[in-house]
Structures are given as C-alpha cells and as structure tokens.
Amino acid sequence: xxxxxxRLPSRxxxxxxxxxxxxxxxxxxxxxxxxxxxxxxxxxxxxDNAFLIVLAAGMTFVILSGGIDLSVGSVVALSTMVTAxxxxxxxxxxxxxxxxxxIGSTLGLLMGLVIHKFDIQPFIVxxxxxxxxxxxxxxxxxxxxxxxxxxxxxxATAVIELPGGVTITYNVVIALVVVLAALxxxxxxxxxxTVYAVGGNEQSAMLMGLKTGRTKVGVYVISGFCSALxxxxxxLYMLSGxxxxxxxxxxxxIAAVVIGGTLLAGGLGYVLGSLAGVLVLGTIQxxxxxxxxxxxxxxxxxxGALLLVFIAVQRGMIRxxx
Amino acid sequence: xxxxxxxxxxxxxxxxxxxxxxxxxxxxxRLFPGEVHALMGENGAGKSTLIKTxxxxxxxxSGTVQLAGDAVAFSSPGQAQEAGISTVYQEVNLCxxxxxxxxxxxxxxxxxxxxxxxxxxxxxxxEVLSRIGVHIDPxxxxxEHPIAVQQLVAIARAxxxxxxxxxxxxxxxxxxxxxxxxxxxxxRVLRGEGVAILFVSHFLDQVYxxxxxxxxxxxxxxxxxxxxxxxxxxxxxxxxxxxxLGALEAIEEAAExxxxxxxxxxxxxGLGRRGAIAPFDLDVRAGEVVGLAGLLGSGxxxxxxxxxGADKADSGQLxxxxxPLHLRGPRSAIAAGIAFCSEDRKGEGLVADLSIRDNLVLxxxxxxGWTRPLSRRVKDELVEKYLxxxxxxxxxxxxxxxxxxxxxxxxxxLARWLVTEPRLLILDEPTRGIDIGAKAQIQHLVTTLAAxxxxxxFISAELEEVVRIADRIVVLRDRHKIAELDGxxxxxxxxxxxxxxxxxxxxxx
Numbered sequence: 024x025x026x027x028x029x030r031l032p033s034r035x036x037x038x039x040x041x042x043x044x045x046x047x048x049x050x051x052x053x054x055x056x057x058x059x060x061x062x063x064x065x066x067x068x069x070x071d072n073a074f075l076i077v078l079a080a081g082m083t084f085v086i087l088s089g090g091i092d093l094s095v096g097s098v099v100a101l102s103t104m105v106t107a108x109x110x111x112x113x114x115x116x117x118x119x120x121x122x123x124x125x126i127g128s129t130l131g132l133l134m135g136l137v138i139h140k141f142d143i144q145p146f147i148v149x150x151x152x153x154x155x156x157x158x159x160x161x162x163x164x165x166x167x168x169x170x171x172x173x174x175x176x177x178x179a180t181a182v183i184e185l186p187g188g189v190t191i192t193y194n195v196v197i198a199l200v201v202v203l204a205a206l207x208x209x210x211x212x213x214x215x216x217t218v219y220a221v222g223g224n225e226q227s228a229m230l231m232g233l234k235t236g237r238t239k240v241g242v243y244v245i246s247g248f249c250s251a252l253x254x255x256x257x258x259l260y261m262l263s264g265x266x267x268x269x270x271x272x273x274x275x276x277i278a279a280v281v282i283g284g285t286l287l288a289g290g291l292g293y294v295l296g297s298l299a300g301v302l303v304l305g306t307i308q309x310x311x312x313x314x315x316x317x318x319x320x321x322x323x324x325x326x327g328a329l330l331l332v333f334i335a336v337q338r339g340m341i342r343x344x345x
Numbered sequence: 346x347x348x349x350x351x352x353x354x355x356x357x358x359x360x361x362x363x364x365x366x367x368x369x370x371x372x373x374x375r376l377f378p379g380e381v382h383a384l385m386g387e388n389g390a391g392k393s394t395l396i397k398t399x400x401x402x403x404x405x406x407s408g409t410v411q412l413a414g415d416a417v418a419f420s421s422p423g424q425a426q427e428a429g430i431s432t433v434y435q436e437v438n439l440c441x442x443x444x445x446x447x448x449x450x451x452x453x454x455x456x457x458x459x460x461x462x463x464x465x466x467x468x469x470x471x472e473v474l475s476r477i478g479v480h481i482d483p484x485x486x487x488x489e490h491p492i493a494v495q496q497l498v499a500i501a502r503a504x505x506x507x508x509x510x511x512x513x514x515x516x517x518x519x520x521x522x523x524x525x526x527x528x529x530x531x532x533r534v535l536r537g538e539g540v541a542i543l544f545v546s547h548f549l550d551q552v553y554x555x556x557x558x559x560x561x562x563x564x565x566x567x568x569x570x571x572x573x574x575x576x577x578x579x580x581x582x583x584x585x586x587x588x589x590l591g592a593l594e595a596i597e598e599a600a601e602x603x604x605x606x607x608x609x610x611x612x613x614x615g616l617g618r619r620g621a622i623a624p625f626d627l628d629v630r631a632g633e634v635v636g637l638a639g640l641l642g643s644g645x646x647x648x649x650x651x652x653x654g655a656d657k658a659d660s661g662q663l664x665x666x667x668x669p670l671h672l673r674g675p676r677s678a679i680a681a682g683i684a685f686c687s688e689d690r691k692g693e694g695l696v697a698d699l700s701i702r703d704n705l706v707l708x709x710x711x712x713x714g715w716t717r718p719l720s721r722r723v724k725d726e727l728v729e730k731y732l733x734x735x736x737x738x739x740x741x742x743x744x745x746x747x748x749x750x751x752x753x754x755x756x757x758x759l760a761r762w763l764v765t766e767p768r769l770l771i772l773d774e775p776t777r778g779i780d781i782g783a784k785a786q787i788q789h790l791v792t793t794l795a796a797x798x799x800x801x802x803f804i805s806a807e808l809e810e811v812v813r814i815a816d817r818i819v820v821l822r823d824r825h826k827i828a829e830l831d832g833x834x835x836x837x838x839x840x841x842x843x844x845x846x847x848x849x850x851x852x853x854x
Contacts, residue, residue, distance in 0.1 A: 034486070211460030216443065216451050223442035230402070230438040231502070232423035233452050290442040 037284025037336060038296040044329075045299055046283075048306045055306040056313045056321045062189040073194035074099065074253040074260060075304070077274040078299040079283070081249025084242040088281050089222040090145035090291030092243060094134065094152035095250040096272035098127050100265070102254020106175075107168035107264025115172050124251045129248020130156060135240035149243075153273065160266030167265035170258060179259040194256045201249065205294040208245075218242060222289025224244070274317040278326055279304055282333050303329070349467035351414065353378045353509055353541045354430075357609030359398055361747065368394040369405070372567045374560055376510060381532060383552045386562035387782045392545050395562065396514055400432045401425035413509070421791070423452070431503030431547045435515035437495040441488030441504070446470035448487050448550035449502045450492070473505045474498075477531045478646070484504050493524045500531060505538075511535060512543045517551055529555050531823035547779070549578055550749055561585055582781055607631035608666075610681070610800045611769050613653065615661030621647035624660050625826035626807075627819065629769060629800045634791060636815025637804040637840050640834075645804045648686065649771045654678040655683035688757055690773035693756055695746050702728045702742035731760040736786055755834040759787065763794075769792065771802045775811060788814050808843075 053060030069076070078095050085092045104124045134152045138145050170176065173176040182190040209215035217238045218227040229235045258264060283291025283300030307325050311317050354376040354623050361369040369391045376382050384392050397403045398443065401419030406848040410417050411429055440449045446467045447454075453779070455465040470483035472702050479497045479734050487495060496516055502704055510588050513532075532555060534540055544551055552559065553573060561568040563583045565708045568584050576584075607630040617624030622644040637645045650656045652663065654672030655799060662669050672678050695704055705728050714840070723757040735756040746757055755775060762770060772791065776784040791814055805811050811818060812834065818828075820842045828842050 162391075207460065212453060213452065213461065216447055216454075217459065219443055220440045220447075220451060223440035224438075227438040227440050230422050230432070230434060231440075231452060232421070232426040234423065290440070 032230070034291065035293075037333070038097075038293050038299065040300040040333075041296055041303060042281050045303045045306060048303060048310065052306065052313060053102070054309045057121065059309075059313060062185075062187050064183070064309065066189045066191050066195070067300055068200065068309065069195040070192050071149040071260075071308075072301050073192070073198040074256040075272070075275060075279065076198040076298055076301050077201045077253040077256060079250050080201050080281040080294055081246035081253075082273075083205065083283075083292060083294045084209070084218055084274045084276070084284055086147070086285050086287060087222045087248045087289055087292055088218045088239060088242045089225065090138070090150065090239070090249075091241060091277070092131075092134075092152075093146065093149040093273050093277055094130065094156055095246060095253070096269045096274075097153045097156035097160075098130060098247060098250035099257050099272055100267070101159050101265040102127060102251045103258045103261065103268050104160045104163045104168065104266060105264070106255060106258040107170050108163050109174060110172040111168060111172055116172065120255060123255055124248060127243050127247045127251020127254065129247070131243040131245070131250070132240065135243030136193065138243065139236050139239045145243075150246075157266065163263075165266065167263050167267075169263045169302045172258040174203070175259070176262065176300050179262055194259055197256060201252065201265050202294060202298055209294055214238060214241060219290055220284075224290075262265075274301045275304065278302045278330055281327055281337075282326075284333070284337075286337055287334070350378055352376055353413055354399065355411040356395075356399065357409050357411075357622065359395065359405045359410070359770065361394060361398060361403055361405045367565055369398070369565045372565070374567070375570070376541045376543055377558075379536055379555045380545050381536055381540045381555050383543045383556035384543060384562065385552065385559050385560040385581065385585055386568075390562040390585070391565040392562060393514060393564075393750075396432065396512055396543070396545070398429055399425070399510075402544070403732070409468070426506060427454075428507035429507060430512065431506060431508040431510070432512040432514065433496070433503050433516050433747040437492060439487055439495060439499055440496075441486070442468060443468060443487060443767055444759055445474075445481060445498055448484035448498055449505050450471055452673050458716060469505075470501070472539060477501060477504070477534070478527070481504045482768055493520050496520060496524075497528070497531075499841070500528070501626070504535065510541045510543065514545045515547065516544075517546050517548065523734075525551065547781075553578065580804050585782065592671060607633065607800075610666065611668075613652065613661065614664065616651055616657050616658050616663055617660045618647065618651055618656055620652065621656060621824065622821075623825045626797065627826070629802060631800050632795055632798045633672040634795045634801045634803055636811035636816055636818040637802065638808055638811045638818055639821030639843060643821040643843075644711065645821055646773055647824070648821065648826075649685060649773055649802060649804060652678070652769075653683055653771060655733065657687065674753070679765070679767075682766075682768035683771065684762040684765060684769070685771045686773060686775055688777065691755045695749040695754060695761070698745060700743045700745055701737065701749075703756055704746055704757055705731060705761055705764055709764045729763055729780075731763060732741075735760050755779055755787065756783065759790070767799065769800045769802065771804070773804045774806065775803075784810075808836055808839055809833035814838060 064206060078099070083097060105126060106119055109122060110116070130152060136142060136146050138148045170232050178193055182191055182192055184194070211216065217228065217233045217235070220231065220233055221235050221238050225235055261268065275326060279300035280292070280297045281287055281300070282303055283292070283296030283298070285296060304326060308322050311319060311321050352375040353375070356372065359372045359374070361367050372391065372395060374395060383394065386392050391716065394403065398405050401422050401424050402421060402499045404418070404676065407420045409659060410523060412430070417428060420752055421426070443451065449470045450466050455462045457465070467483045474481065474483065475498065477500060479494070481490060481494060484609065488628065489500060490498070500516070507541040510817065516528060520528060544552070544556055556573045558570065558572050559576065559581070560570045561581065564586060583633060609628045613625060613627040615624040615626065625648065639645050647656070651658050654674050654677055663672060668679055669678070678685070696707065699707070702724070704723050709724070709727065724776060732742060734741050737753050737756045737760070746754060749757065759775065775787050788810065791801050791803060802814055803811065814830040818830045818832070818834055818839060822843060
C-alpha cells in the first residue's frame with residue numbers, strides 16, 4: 024500500500040479532495056459551534072454511521088467492478104427483520120448472526136449469478152433484488168419488532184473507553200475491521216486486483232485470462248455480506264427490526280462511494296475514500312443538527328450538490344486520462 | 346525450418362459458425378516450434394476467428410486441437426494461457442487503470458503472507474521487460490504510456506509465462522517503423538528460444554521480412570500452407586483474394602481515362618483555421634478525384650474538416666456552385682451535398698450495435714428528414730443495392746456492424762454516405778487497416794463514382810494509392826498547401842515535395 028500511495032498523486036486527488044472536504048466541513052463546525060470539535064463528536068460520527076461504513080465498503084467493490092447494487096438498503100431492512108424475529112423466537116444470538124449473514128450473501132450470490140450468466144444490467148437485477156428483499160421483510164411482519172434479547176442489548180449498549188474519555192461502541196470496531204479487510208482484499212489479493220481490472224476494461228481482463236465471471240459474481244456476494252453485516256449493526260443501533268428501516272440507504276451508500284472519489288464507471292477508487300465519503304455525509308448531518316433550526320432535508324440538498332460537484336470532477340479526470 | 350520436430354500446435358478440421366456466417370470451414374493449421382508462421386487472408390477470411398479458437402475465446406463446432414500431441418479443448422483464454430499459449434491482440438487488451446507490473450503478472454502474481462507480494466512482482470516484471478529490452482518503471486500506470494509501449498507490455502505479459510506459442514494478431518498496426526523493428530528483434534529472440542510464433546499482419550513487407558512459413562485462408566476455408574521463401578508476393582496476393590491481380594491494374598487504367606473538365610463544384614478561397622491549416626485555395630470539380638498527400642499531422646484531416654464544416658474556418662470563404670456558402674456545421678455541409686467519411690470509423694461513423702440495414706437506413710432517413718418516412722420496400726431495395734455494389738460480406742443486412750471485419754465496416758460506412766448521394770465525397774483514410782482485396786474494391790468504387798460525376802477528395806497516408814487514383818494531387822506539409830500536381834505526377838515527385846526537397850516549376854505554392 025505505501026508504495027501504491029506514494030507513486031501516483033493524481034489518482035489520489037479525488038480521495039484527497041474528500042479528506043480536505045471533511046476537514047473543511049468539520050472546521051466550519053468547530054468554528055461556529057461550541058463543543059463541535061470534541062473527540063466524542065468524531066466518535067459519534069463513527070457510531071452513528073458504522074452500518075453505512077460497512078455498506079459503503081461493500082458498495083466500493085461493486086462500483087469498482089463497474090457495477091451497481093441497489094438492493095443493499097432492502098437487505099439491511101431484511102436483516103434487521105430476521106434478527107428481531109429470530110431473537111423473538113428464542114434463537115441463540117450466534118445462530119441469528121449466521122442466518123442473517125448467510126441470507127445476505129446468498130441474495131448477493133443469486134443477483135451476481137443472474138447478472139453474469141444472463142448478461143443483464145446490474146441496475147435492473149439489483150433493483151429486482153431490492154423489491155424482493157423489501158417484500159420479504161413484510162412477509163415476516165408488517166409491524167416493527169423490537170429486540171428484547173439481553174445478550175444483544177448488552178452488546179448494543181456496551182462501550183469501549185478510549186483515552187481522553189471518548190467512548191465508542193462495538194459497531195465502530197466491526198466497521199473499522201471491515202474497512203481494513205476490504206483494503207487488504209482490494210489491494211493485496213488477486214481477486215481484488217481483478218475487481219479493478221474488470222472495472223477498467225472487462226473485455227481486456229477476460230482476454231488477459233483473469234477470472235472475470237467469478238470476480239463479477241464475487242463482488243455481489245461481498246456486497247450482500249456487507250449489507251447483512253450492516254443490517255446486524257443497524258439492529259444493534261436501532262434495537263428493532265422493521266420493513267421500513269433503511270429506506271433509500273442504498274443511495275446514501277452510493278453517494279458516499281462517489282463522493283469518496285470512486286469512478287462510477289469502475290476501475291478507479293479506494294475504500295478509504297468511501298470511508299471519508301461516509302464521514303463527510305455524517306459531518307454535514309451533525310452540522311445541521313447543531314445548527315438546530317434548519318430542516319434535516321438540508322442534508323439531502325447539500326449531498327445532492329456535493330454529488331454533482333464530484334461527478335463533474337470525475338468527468339475531468341477521465342478526460343485527462345484519455 | 347526443417348519439419349523434423351513435431352508441430353507444437355495441430356488443428357484439424359476446424360469448423361465454426363456464427364449466426365448467419367460460416368466463419369471457418371474444415372480448416373487445418375499447424376505450427377512448429379521455433380518458427381514465425383504468418384496467417385494470411387483478407388478481412389473476414391477467418392484469421393481472427395481461427396486465432397480465437399486456438400486461444401479459447403471460441404469453441405469450435407467440430408474439429409480437434411492438439412497441443413504438443415495432446416488433444417486440448419480450452420474454454421477460456423485463461424486455460425489456454427496456462428497451457429502456454431499467449432496472445433497479443435491488435436488492440437491493446439490490457440487494463441490502463443492498473444500498473445505495468447500488474448498488467449504483466451496479474452493472474453500469476455507472486456504472493457507472500459496470503460497477499461500479493463508487490464516488490465517481488467515489480468522485480469519480476471522488470472526482468473521480463475528487460476528480456477525484451479523495454480525499460481520503463483513497472484510501478485507506473487499503464488495508461489501513462491504510449492500505445493506502442495503498451496503493445497510491448499502486452500508482449501511482456503505473453504512471455505512472462507513459460508510460453509510455447511505466442512500469437513500476435515496484427516501487433517504492428519499501431520506501431521511506427523522503429524517500433525516494428527524493435528518488435529521483430531524481440532520476435533527473433535523468442536524464435537531462437539524455440540517459441541512458436543503465429544503472426545498476423547496486413548503489411549506484406551513485414552510478413553516477408555519475418556515469417557518462415559505461411560498459411561493462407563480465404564472465406565473461412567484453407568487455401569494452403571507454404572514456406573515463405575517458396576511463395577512470391579504476387580502468388581500470395583492472388584491466393585488471398587482468389588483472383589488475379591488484374592483488379593488493381595484495371596484501376597490504374599481507369600484513373601488515366603477521365604480528365605477533370607466538369608464545372609467547379611466546390612471552391613475554397615483563402616480558407617484556413619489558425620493552428621489547423623494555413624489559408625489555402627482549392628477547386629474541386631465534379632467528376633474528379635483530388636488526392637491529398639502529406640505526412641501525418643500535415644493538415645490533411647484538418648483541411649477536410651473545414652470543407653465539411655466540422656471545424657469553423659477563421660479566414661477565407663467556401664463557394665459551392667460559385668455561390669458563397671457559410672458552413673454553420675456538418676448539417677449545412679450535408680445539405681449542400683458534401684459527405685465526410687471519417688478516418689475513425691468506430692468513433693465517428695458507425696453504430697456498431699445496429700445491423701447493416703439500420704446503419705444505412707439511419708443515413709437515408711437523416712437525409713430525408715424524419716417527417717418523410719421511407720417505405721420498407723424502398724429501404725430493402727437500397728440496402729440490397731449497396732450490399733451488392735460494395736460487396737459487403739456477409740451480404741446479410743441484419744448482421745450487426747460490430748461483427749463485421751474492418752474492411753467491411755469501412756464499406757458500410759461508405760455505403761452510409763453513398764445513400765445520401767453526395768456531390769462531394771470526402772474520404773479520410775478509407776483504406777487504412779483493411780486488406781488488399783477490400784482496398785482494391787474501395788479504390789475501384791472511388792474511380793467509378795468520379796466517372797459518374799461525383800467529386801471525391803481522397804486522403805490517404807499511402808502515397809502509392811493517392812498517386813494511382815487521383816486526377817490531381819494536393820500536397821500538404823506542416824499545415825500548408827505547398828503544391829498541386831496533375832494526375833500524371835510520379836510517386837517520386839510527391840515524395841520529394843513532402844520531404845521538402847524542391848518545388849517543380851510552374852507549381853503555385
């Protein structure tokens with residue numbers, strides 16, 4: 024990684040831009056509001072967005088490969104539902120976790136296989152997956168199911184003390200582990216480099232003898248797994264399962280990845296950029312809640328404007344590369 | 346070059362059909378270790394298909410492939426590579442977003458602790474690169490390098506494995522003379538190491554320079570296998586196109602026949618654009634072929650784009666039929682009867698995912714305007730007519746343009762403009778990258794069109810071609826029109842002018 028990072032500054036410009044953006048938004052908040060620039064506010068950014076970090080990490084794989092996964096929000100909802108319903112039925116926690124992760128990965132596998140075998144646009148396949156998963160939630164229950172399992176509640180409320188009195192939850196640890204794992208897989212394994220190759224030029228990757236089919240299916244399995252894991256984190260965060268959880272969260276994840284500098288056409292981007300993207304989104308949200316009088320919809324307006332800017336920047340980058 | 350070692354590749358009775366096309370019929374092919382074997386044939390003869398059958402992209406409908414005596418059936422390029430068959434394609438099929446080292450070694454990268462060992466990978470890539478005498482930073486991104494270097498990286502990838510068979514599918518089409526010499530040096534090194542090299546090129550000079558043996562294909566069937574030393578060029582070309590070379594000579598005569606005495610159709614007076622082409626005067630008469638000669642970057646295409654309105658002139662004026670015409674863009678040029686057949690046929694000309702019929706109809710319909718739809722019958726008649734007139738193969742109007750060979754795509758592009766019945770047809774490099782048979786047909790078509798009264802502005806980097814078919818030759822150098830020669834000019838004269846040697850007397854500059 025270090026060798027990669029020192030070599031081509033131009034490739035890292037979008038990521039650097041996102042980091043700078045994060046610093047600026049955070050700086051604005053610190054100057055305007057007392058108590059904004061505290062360790063706990065930063066920690067809260069991670070706590071409140073742990074599930075989104077995991078989702079964005081999975082989405083980074085898909086987008087790097089040149090695809091898209093619209094099903095992730097619905098899979099999060101389905102996962103919260105399975106978690107809540109499973110615990111209500113008295114399943115042990117490990118079983119619930121395994122079931123949820125299996126369901127998410129299997130859904131991803133199915134979508135990946137359809138995309139690859141029938142050569143169908145990922146957009147439409149994952150759109151179908153999105154409706155399917157959302158529908159399955161209501162098959163389990165149309166009501167919100169609250170989680171009363173004590174082990175689960177204990178984990179949800181447990182905090183880890185960091186130096187300086189800052190506390191984080193286990194969610195944050197899991198999210199950071201996912202980011203590290205994603206970093207390793209994307210940069211140090213053949214699978215990861217093939218993801219970049221497929222996103223750069225799928226035809227070439229195939230002719231280079233790389234296993235493009237397996238890679239394309241693989242990214243959807245990873246995204247499905249990450250969605251399920253994000254669903255578990257979301258259950259810990261909300262302590263309930265509901266079919267209307269995480270509506271539109273797939274779009275937040277995509278926005279975070281794009282703002283993090285990943286090329287929507289695939290082949291260029293970094294998972295750390297996606298992490299920065301999530302933090303930018305989170306900071307904007309925090310800023311608006313600190314401000315107090317603005318409607319929370321202002322978050323959406325700012326995110327929309329940011330997305331436009333970043334897509335324009337990507338456009339310029341592509342022109343430079345060609 | 347004795348036949349004592351057994352062939353490393355032996356393909357027997359290979360047949361393969363695509364929807365509507367029999368791409369290969371009962372083709373035999375063999376390849377010996379330590380030889381350069383040229384696969385010859387026109388566009389659409391089945392060269393690429395045969396190669397893709399060998400490398401696992403296509404699976405043959407029937408026939409057997411043996412590698413070093415063992416029957417093999419590859420179902421992916423990856424399997425073929427593992428078996429020692431590496432391929433370098435005409436267009437660089439690497440990933441520009443990855444590093445040079447990754448492009449060379451991805452799929453067989455060295456590992457450490459469960460991950461890719463990047464230092465070892467860069468070291469190994471540097472070794473492979475130095476084996477073929479290329480010295481670039483393996484850690485640099487592939488997209489930063491020019492196409493020629495990317496092509497060499499593709500070769501490095503091919504030989505990074507223990508490669509027994511190296512397939513080079515038109516590797517030279519994007520290389521200049523020095524780079525070709527470099528490639529040939531590498532090929533000779535590999536041949537000396539016992540690698541069997543399958544080489545495809547449209548340039549006969551290159552084939553005769555490097556190859557030991559050749560196999561000729563025509564229309565998906567095997568014509569024959571010959572030692573290069575035993576087959577002269579004339580015989581080779583007639584085997585490839587399946588008829589005597591008379592066609593090319595007939596064009597030469599036809600070009601002599603008609604003299605430009607028609608009315609001036611298009612006149613440029615001091616037309617120019619800063620940074621593109623210095624102001625020039627030019628008359629193009631109905632029924633004549635005006636050739637544009639000059640080196641790459643001499644302003645050939647720029648001149649043509651001004652006449653077509655693709656770029657705006659910043660000086661001078663353009664007269665059509667003696668009346669000034671202000672070109673606001675290609676649309677007004679088209680309305681005035683000017684057609685421009687771009688050199689970039691993929692990017693600017695054809696819609697690759699539509700059928701031949703749809704591509705032709707698109708142009709017709711655009712010329713007529715959307716308010717006057719064409720009847721199905723009229724469309725079919727026109728499509729039929731141009732398919733036959735240009736000998737487009739397959740002669741199936743529903744074939745997708747994407748599946749056609751380069752020469753046939755070029756013909757479809759030509760047909761697209763011909764259906765609009767232009768008065769001035771500007772052809773920018775219409776014969777680049779296509780085989781000699783299609784070339785002869787296109788040249789023949791140009792002379793026929795001129796005989797029928799169409800004015801043609803013909804741009805080509807191949808001076809022989811310009812000299813052969815043009816009634817008048819405009820010579821460009823460094824973005825200036827430096828001379829205008831009549832059709833009787835010799836190749837030497839034109840070359841001399843382009844090289845900047847002398848101006849013949851009586852030629853205005």
